[in-house]
Amino acid sequence: MSGTMAARNKVVIAGYAHSQVERHSDQQLGSMAVDTARRAIADAGLDAVDGFVTGALFPTSGSHAAEDGISLVTANWLAEHLGINPRYAAGFQGFGQIPGSVTMAVNAVASGAADYVLLHRALHNPKGKYHENTMRDARGSQQWTVPQGYFGPLAMIALPYQEYIQRYGATREAMAQVLVEARKNGARLPWSHWYGQPLTAEEYLAAPFISDPICRYDCDIPVDGVAAFVFTTAERAKDLPNQPVYVSGFGMGAPVTRRTPVHWPLDDIMGVGEETARRLWESSGIGPGDVDLPQVYDGFSPFVYFWLECLGLCPKGEAHRFVLDGQIDSDRPGAIPALSSGGALGNGRMHGVPQMLECYLQLSGRAGERQRQGVNVGVACHSSPHFGGAVVYTNTPTRR
Amino acid sequence: MTGPPAEPLRPLPVPDELSAPYWDAAARHRLAVARCSRCGTFAHPPDVVCQACGTSDPEFRFTEVSGRGRVRSWTVMHQSFLPGFRADLPYVLVDVELVEQADLRLIGRLLDGPDAPLGLGSEVHVAFEDVTPEVSVPAFVLTAGADS
Numbered sequence: 307m308s309g310t311m312a313a314r315n316k317v318v319i320a321g322y323a324h325s326q327v328e329r330h331s332d333q334q335l336g337s338m339a340v341d342t343a344r345r346a347i348a349d350a351g352l353d354a355v356d357g358f359v360t361g362a363l364f365p366t367s368g369s370h371a372a373e374d375g376i377s378l379v380t381a382n383w384l385a386e387h388l389g390i391n392p393r394y395a396a397g398f399q400g401f402g403q404i405p406g407s408v409t410m411a412v413n414a415v416a417s418g419a420a421d422y423v424l425l426h427r428a429l430h431n432p433k434g435k436y437h438e439n440t441m442r443d444a445r446g447s448q449q450w451t452v453p454q455g456y457f458g459p460l461a462m463i464a465l466p467y468q469e470y471i472q473r474y475g476a477t478r479e480a481m482a483q484v485l486v487e488a489r490k491n492g493a494r495l496p497w498s499h500w501y502g503q504p505l506t507a508e509e510y511l512a513a514p515f516i517s518d519p520i521c522r523y524d525c526d527i528p529v530d531g532v533a534a535f536v537f538t539t540a541e542r543a544k545d546l547p548n549q550p551v552y553v554s555g556f557g558m559g560a561p562v563t564r565r566t567p568v569h570w571p572l573d574d575i576m577g578v579g580e581e582t583a584r585r586l587w588e589s590s591g592i593g594p595g596d597v598d599l600p601q602v603y604d605g606f607s608p609f610v611y612f613w614l615e616c617l618g619l620c621p622k623g624e625a626h627r628f629v630l631d632g633q634i635d636s637d638r639p640g641a642i643p644a645l646s647s648g649g650a651l652g653n654g655r656m657h658g659v660p661q662m663l664e665c666y667l668q669l670s671g672r673a674g675e676r677q678r679q680g681v682n683v684g685v686a687c688h689s690s691p692h693f694g695g696a697v698v699y700t701n702t703p704t705r706r
Numbered sequence: 707m708t709g710p711p712a713e714p715l716r717p718l719p720v721p722d723e724l725s726a727p728y729w730d731a732a733a734r735h736r737l738a739v740a741r742c743s744r745c746g747t748f749a750h751p752p753d754v755v756c757q758a759c760g761t762s763d764p765e766f767r768f769t770e771v772s773g774r775g776r777v778r779s780w781t782v783m784h785q786s787f788l789p790g791f792r793a794d795l796p797y798v799l800v801d802v803e804l805v806e807q808a809d810l811r812l813i814g815r816l817l818d819g820p821d822a823p824l825g826l827g828s829e830v831h832v833a834f835e836d837v838t839p840e841v842s843v844p845a846f847v848l849t850a851g852a853d854s
Contacts, residue, residue: 367787368787435787437787438787438788438789439787439788440714440789441717441788442715442717442718442790443717443718443720444717444718444719444720445720445722446722447751448717449719449720449721449722449725449729450750450751451813452717452719452788453716453717453718453719453837453841453843454799454813454814454815454843454844454845455716455783455786455788455791455794455797455799455815456799456813456814457786457787457788458787458788460785460787461781461783461799464781465779465780465781465799465801465813466779468779468780468781469778469779469801469826472779472825472826473826514784515782515784516784516785517781517782517783517784517785518781518782518783518784519781520781562757563757563809564749564751564753564757565811566750566751566811566812566813569801569811569813571778571779571801571811572779
């Protein structure tokens, strides 16, 4: 069984669009998705697409209704509201919605199920408290944790982060630098919720804990926002206006160790995460030293450490020192620009969109004032290393 | 005359066919963990397939355990997304590995209070919160005198 990607560099991103990211948009989510999709299709130089993919998850623990077109947008909903009878429409059901739906887009294009596939991600911030849940009855899997008061993603990430802190001596000052870096870069993006709003280490350190050692700045802020990307073959992209960005490989994974809900021990994250990284390098035929633009996922700040270590960008247990030493400062020559996208912490809760978008913008030469020179290979990560994945992109498919 | 609005109540477990013996034991202040009838391996939470031997018919039996374990991690909750826990804030949750089997992990409250001296490997044992006259929820307390 070969882990090499059969369609390596045969499918490309040909265009994109991205909405404003706002705490609460005046526009309904579905309407925003339709507008963003139309702009992406036009950006790719097309009149229409014939395939649709997404991972539509409405990622809240709260007591909110999940309604298509309102709080989430499925592939079929978007096709219908664009007036397109799709040859292919599908949703990714696992964790890591961005790499998961990218694999589906690539598969659809490579197999010929569709010629032009629109991948979108629509995120919604409902009125009321995002994760608050008024359930009275803890049924099924919830009965093992909810009656104990263990619930929601902040407690979920607090446990492995505490384990990391205790095991490796990580300080809060180190994590402050993750936030400073993410918000510095997010502050430069006109579409970001945090545009023009960097964060200082002092502000981070002064924030009270919500679920110790997690404070509010360690969590991406819920927002309304939509992104869309158009995929097609490298061959067809020759006739399209934008510099194509090629998909070179994937790595995904999920744990098999059975746990109670939202229980993510550090060893599960790192053990499965290292296998995810191994798959990524095998699939793409590159290694960590070939990556100019690793974009680590940061929906909760500790994921930055976990991804840096799983990808082999620094030794295990050393990410906190690496960060504190300025080694992910995107403005510092020789450092790794791991959060140059601003990430979710610097954009708002756009899931893995910022990481994918940064790879696309930089590798297609469309990053404007932020354009980095000499970037040829990017990696876009999403979710936890053990419950998500990453995609390798390049603009120079003939280099290897 | 109306009083102040009642505090929201804590969510309660709804025992099902599989879990009923767990909650029955907890009501008697005993910790009982599911054990595969085919291979004897503990499983928490129990599911339809035994992770150790792969049987799809594990006929889990809830077996009383010592309730002793070591802390693998913890968090101090200063806010809860479950309104019924607001009156308990701040409270500590511990991720405990039970002594009976490697990586057999339970999450529960630590009842020693938010300033309890905790470290990786701290020894704890099970305790129970009587949430209603009928329902008790397994939790943990630090084992006095244990080196941790």
